[in-house]
Amino acid sequence: MAFIEIDSLTKTYGRLAALDRITLQIEKGEWVSIMGPSGSGKTTLLNLLGGLDRPSSGSVSINGSVITGMTLNELTQFRREHIGLVFQQFFMIPYLTALENVMIAQYYHSMADEDEAATALEKVGLGDRLHHLPSELSGGEKQRVCIARALINDAEIILADEPTGNLDADNETIVMNLFRRMHAEGHTLVLVTHDSTIGWKANRIATLEHGRLIKIDSGSSTRQEESSEIVLEGIDRSESLSL
Amino acid sequence: MFLRILRRSLTINKKRKALTISVVALGTGVIAALLSIALVIGDRLEQELRTYGANLEVVPAVDSLRIEINGVDYSNTARGAYLDERQLPKIKTIFWRHNIVGFAPFLPVMGSLKDNGRTISLVGTWFEKPMPAEDEPDFRTGVKIVYPYWQVEGRWASDDSSVSEAMIGAKLARVLNLANNDHFTTEVNGRFQRFRIVGIIRSGGVEENQAFVQLAVIQKLMNLPHKIKKIQISALTIPENKKARKDPAIMTPEEYEKWYCAPYISAIAYQIMEVISNSRAKPILQVAESEGVILSKIKLILLLIAIASAGASILAVASGMTAIVMERRSEIGLLKAIGASNRQVEALFLAEAGMIGVFGGLIGYGLGLFLAQIIGKSSFNITAPFNPAVALITIILAVIITLLGSLFPLRSVAALEPVVVLHGQE
Ligand SMILES: Nc1ncnc2c1ncn2[C@@H]1O[C@H](COP(=O)(O)OP(=O)(O)OP(=O)(O)O)[C@@H](O)[C@H]1O
Numbered sequence: 001m002a003f004i005e006i007d008s009l010t011k012t013y014g015r016l017a018a019l020d021r022i023t024l025q026i027e028k029g030e031w032v033s034i035m036g037p038s039g040s041g042k043t044t045l046l047n048l049l050g051g052l053d054r055p056s057s058g059s060v061s062i063n064g065s066v067i068t069g070m071t072l073n074e075l076t077q078f079r080r081e082h083i084g085l086v087f088q089q090f091f092m093i094p095y096l097t098a099l100e101n102v103m104i105a106q107y108y109h110s111m112a113d114e115d116e117a118a119t120a121l122e123k124v125g126l127g128d129r130l131h132h133l134p135s136e137l138s139g140g141e142k143q144r145v146c147i148a149r150a151l152i153n154d155a156e157i158i159l160a161d162e163p164t165g166n167l168d169a170d171n172e173t174i175v176m177n178l179f180r181r182m183h184a185e186g187h188t189l190v191l192v193t194h195d196s197t198i199g200w201k202a203n204r205i206a207t208l209e210h211g212r213l214i215k216i217d218s219g220s221s222t223r224q225e226e227s228s229e230i231v232l233e234g235i236d237r238s239e240s241l242s243l
Numbered sequence: 244m245f246l247r248i249l250r251r252s253l254t255i256n257k258k259r260k261a262l263t264i265s266v267v268a269l270g271t272g273v274i275a276a277l278l279s280i281a282l283v284i285g286d287r288l289e290q291e292l293r294t295y296g297a298n299l300e301v302v303p304a305v306d307s308l309r310i311e312i313n314g315v316d317y318s319n320t321a322r323g324a325y326l327d328e329r330q331l332p333k334i335k336t337i338f339w340r341h342n343i344v345g346f347a348p349f350l351p352v353m354g355s356l357k358d359n360g361r362t363i364s365l366v367g368t369w370f371e372k373p374m375p376a377e378d379e380p381d382f383r384t385g386v387k388i389v390y391p392y393w394q395v396e397g398r399w400a401s402d403d404s405s406v407s408e409a410m411i412g413a414k415l416a417r418v419l420n421l422a423n424n425d426h427f428t429t430e431v432n433g434r435f436q437r438f439r440i441v442g443i444i445r446s447g448g449v450e451e452n453q454a455f456v457q458l459a460v461i462q463k464l465m466n467l468p469h470k471i472k473k474i475q476i477s478a479l480t481i482p483e484n485k486k487a488r489k490d491p492a493i494m495t496p497e498e499y500e501k502w503y504c505a506p507y508i509s510a511i512a513y514q515i516m517e518v519i520s521n522s523r524a525k526p527i528l529q530v531a532e533s534e535g536v537i538l539s540k541i542k543l544i545l546l547l548i549a550i551a552s553a554g555a556s557i558l559a560v561a562s563g564m565t566a567i568v569m570e571r572r573s574e575i576g577l578l579k580a581i582g583a584s585n586r587q588v589e590a591l592f593l594a595e596a597g598m599i600g601v602f603g604g605l606i607g608y609g610l611g612l613f614l615a616q617i618i619g620k621s622s623f624n625i626t627a628p629f630n631p632a633v634a635l636i637t638i639i640l641a642v643i644i645t646l647l648g649s650l651f652p653l654r655s656v657a658a659l660e661p662v663v664v665l666h667g668q669e
């Protein structure tokens with residue numbers, strides 16, 4: 001059984017199927033990119049993986065636990081222990097500074113460590129923005145705070161929704177290096193992106209369209225025993241995404 | 244970290260919080276005012292009610308069968324039993340001496356006016372006689388203290404017997420066509436005595452038909468040195484319960500002890516009989532009982548007002564907190580997404596509510612103290628001093644009110660699914 005086991009996952013909003021029978025396995029330590037046009041269900045999928053949302057049908061199990069069967073409290077605890085989340089909208093607590101926004105993740109995980117949090121922010125190039133409130137930060141700066149917050153607890157699984165969407169080239173490089181290092185350290189990464197050069201850095205690229213998983217490609221990052229994991233039947237395996 | 248979050252959260256929802264704080268302050272302010280007043284006037288309130296007159300009467304023990312018409316004793320006073328005026332100071336030595344507001348001795352006689360031979364009732368008494376007691380050197384007593392509700396036109400008579408002053412009832416004054424500063428001469432026991440009228444009494448009672456003069460003058464006319472016929476006492480008492488009505492003779496020692504050491508009217512009467520020889524002290528029951536009823540009714544009203552204002556504040560806090568929670572739904576969703584449990588999120592909001600409570604209580608106490616001054620001045624003529632215990636109770640009450648008011652809004656915190664708020668913001 002794979003580390004993350006997504007089985008026939010469906011989420012409908014009225015008559016709209018935001019996700020339509022997605023089946024996918026992700027191995028421990030794997031880096032998977034999720035791509036697809038706007039509205040194709042990428043965020044919906046990520047929310048279900050993070051236990052923030054409940055499916056209409058189908059299931060997700062992570063490391064043997066069926067998270068789609070958990071209560072809200074169990075989900076919260078599961079998230080706290082195993083998952084680092086980067087939201088597409090870079091949500092922050094509006095009345096806490098950048099530093100404190102990172103520290104609350106530590107606080108609810110184990111205990112707040114101001115120095116560690118400051119170091120994490122320095123790593124994403126925000127060493128001089130520690131005491132700024134979210135309203136005093138640019139979109140890209142907020143996004144980097146959220147990345148630092150997601151990574152601070154060294155979570156096993158990182159789920160990131162467009163983590164580089166608002167970043168300039170330099171900061172994008174910084175952030176991607178962070179992800180690369182997480183990957184090298186054995187963390188499991190699921191990254192939603194529109195940018196195929198970024199998507200390409202993964203082991204595999206899953207592409208959604210209208211809620212369906214239409215193809216899975218291999219990325220540039222190589223992993224042993226990768227080829228044996230292709231799952232979807234009846235879908236062509238393209239060699240790579242054309243730019 | 245928790246405190247740090249809490250401190251930061253002070254900067255948000257300012258308007259709503261200010262509003263909620265003022266609501267709590269208003270509610271607890273009313274309660275604090277009632278409490279401050281209730282504490283200060285506990286005794287005071289009884290004293291005000293006491294203005295309805297004396298609640299204890301002391302008569303000679305053997306003189307229990309008396310013929311009294313219009314407050315004048317028609318039994319043979321010359322032959323009857325008397326109390327000794329010199330024992331009066333002992334009343335201020337009993338266990339409950341501090342509850343003795345005042346007392347007045349009476350020696351009533353009949354006299355006839357020299358001018359027209361009309362019979363009038365003369366009552367010898369004290370008006371406001373200094374009677375230094377051991378721990379109350381300024382103690383003064385007499386009818387002015389026992390009957391503060393008498394309306395006096397003119398002034399109270401002096402207790403100095405060298406001036407022979409009289410206060411006469413309004414009805415008597417009308418019948419005799421007498422006014423202040425007029426003189427009248429009356430014959431008592433074959434002797435004549437001239438009095439100058441210094442005050443006209445309106446009481447609504449038998450006193451309006453009587454003339455009050457100095458006790459010493461009557462004693463001299465009657466040749467009854469130091470003799471008095473009865474004493475009326477105004478004492479602060481607590482309403483009696485069943486146990487207190489029991490005969491002291493059949494009480495167990497513990498019961499007796501308890502009863503003796505409570506300011507029941509029967510206990511005070513008992514203690515007075517212990518110090519005034521050959522006396523019988525009896526409560527003037529109707530008055531004493533209605534005082535108890537009035538007091539407990541006032542307490543009930545105060546309690547109801549307090550409960551009503553606490554209830555109203557709880558509802559207002561609930562609506563304020565609901566608004567605060569709604570405004571911060573996305574924050575709650577985010578905290579949960581990061582891994583905060585329901586309980587942790589609730590703790591944060593409860594702590595914020597607690598702070599609202601503390602601030603509300605502080606302001607509420609200030610407000611209450613201010614209200615207490617206004618109410619106290621106008622209704623009871625008192626000033627309510629700063630009382631740390633009341634302040635503390637007010638703050639605790641304010642916190643309880645805000646926490647109770649927050650319970651309902653916080654239930655929606657638990658039910659909130661993070662994705663609903665996070666995704667909803669797109
Ligand atoms: N709460 C909701 N109620 C109704 N429809 C929703 C809701 N959330 C998402 N959808 C719909 O589900 C579909 C998938 O949404 P999703 O947010 O997953 O898209 P996405 O792939 O992340 O798009 P983008 O690249 O723009 O972020 C969309 O058509 C969206 O309108």
Ligand SMILES: [Mg+2]
Nearest residue numbers: 042043044088
């Ligand atoms: Mg999205």
